[in-house]
Amino acid sequence: MTAVATETREAGTIKPRRMDFDMSQLQTKYFFRGNPILSTLMYALSASFPSGERFFIDTVRHYQKDIDDPVLSAQIRGFIGQEAHHSRIHEDFNTQAETLGVAMERIEKRFKKRIETVKRNLDPGRQLAITAALEHITATLAQWTLENPEAGLNGENHSPLREMLAWHAMEEIEHKSVAFDVYRKAVNKEKERIVVAKIVFRTFWIQMAIAQVILLWRDRKIPSVSHIREAWHFMWGKGGFRRWSAPEFKRYLKPGFHPDDINQRHLIEQWQESYPEVAALQVG
Numbered sequence: 568m569t570a571v572a573t574e575t576r577e578a579g580t581i582k583p584r585r586m587d588f589d590m591s592q593l594q595t596k597y598f599f600r601g602n603p604i605l606s607t608l609m610y611a612l613s614a615s616f617p618s619g620e621r622f623f624i625d626t627v628r629h630y631q632k633d634i635d636d637p638v639l640s641a642q643i644r645g646f647i648g649q650e651a652h653h654s655r656i657h658e659d660f661n662t663q664a665e666t667l668g669v670a671m672e673r674i675e676k677r678f679k680k681r682i683e684t685v686k687r688n689l690d691p692g693r694q695l696a697i698t699a700a701l702e703h704i705t706a707t708l709a710q711w712t713l714e715n716p717e718a719g720l721n722g723e724n725h726s727p728l729r730e731m732l733a734w735h736a737m738e739e740i741e742h743k744s745v746a747f748d749v750y751r752k753a754v755n756k757e758k759e760r761i762v763v764a765k766i767v768f769r770t771f772w773i774q775m776a777i778a779q780v781i782l783l784w785r786d787r788k789i790p791s792v793s794h795i796r797e798a799w800h801f802m803w804g805k806g807g808f809r810r811w812s813a814p815e816f817k818r819y820l821k822p823g824f825h826p827d828d829i830n831q832r833h834l835i836e837q838w839q840e841s842y843p844e845v846a847a848l849q850v851g
């Protein structure tokens with residue numbers, strides 16, 4: 568008998584929320600603190616979501632028929648609904664960014680190509696292990712974003728990304744165990760899960776950095792020393808995301824780890840009170 572999620576199981580089903588964001592609010596290319604490094608990091612993340620989240624759906628869907636647990640089956644449906652909606656919303660954001668002259672299509676194509684290579688060369692079990700590892704990255708990013716609104720959400724300048732991230736982060740935490748539980752139920756190779764995650768955790772940030780360089784190069788934009796300093800602090804300074812998250816990634820690499828070992832439930836429960844203006848954008 569393999570263990571499955573407890574935190575999310577007790578919380579009931581995972582419900583996709585339909586949201587109405589105003590993408591036309593994005594009018595400034597380097598919107599995030601006016602910093603081209605941080606802004607292109609946001610663009611790179613957003614560009615990775617449409618094809619990335621479709622990949623997540625495909626890898627989980629492959630095993631959907633093998634899951635006989637009705638709770639997990641319902642969670643899979645919720646997971647697919649949420650990721651499909653995230654993917655569409657980020658597509659709209661990326662289209663708006665393209666109109667400002669950000670080379671989003673160029674980097675979206677790059678992410679898509681890499682995913683196609685993975686799909687061609689790896690078996691479905693390893694592909695699902697990749698999804699589970701990436702879901703740990705998104706849940707970790709989500710926790711940091713919601714717990715550090717000053718750094719992660721409020722630093723931007725009149726763009727819909729703040730609202731999008733607050734909503735996306737919360738739903739990522741809500742469904743963080745689904746791909747992991749499907750992997751445990753249908754594949755369950757602990758060694759493989761850990762080896763795949765080690766590779767994913769390393770390559771993820773390299774891919775983001777490459778996308779940022781492409782965006783900056785296409786715009787002929789050279790960041791200033793103060794931009795570099797600010798970006799370094801954002802990532803590696805005290806409380807910075809990369810510094811804070813390092814032990815969180817290590818936890819995933821321990822045999823027997825389960826995403827629900829990290830209690831993030833309060834971030835979902837407090838979401839509507841913490842971000843009433845974002846909750847107000849829910850239309851279904």
Ligand SMILES: [Fe+2]
Nearest residue numbers: 620650653739
């Ligand atoms: Fe998502």
Ligand SMILES: [Fe+2]
Nearest residue numbers: 650702705739
């Ligand atoms: Fe996700």
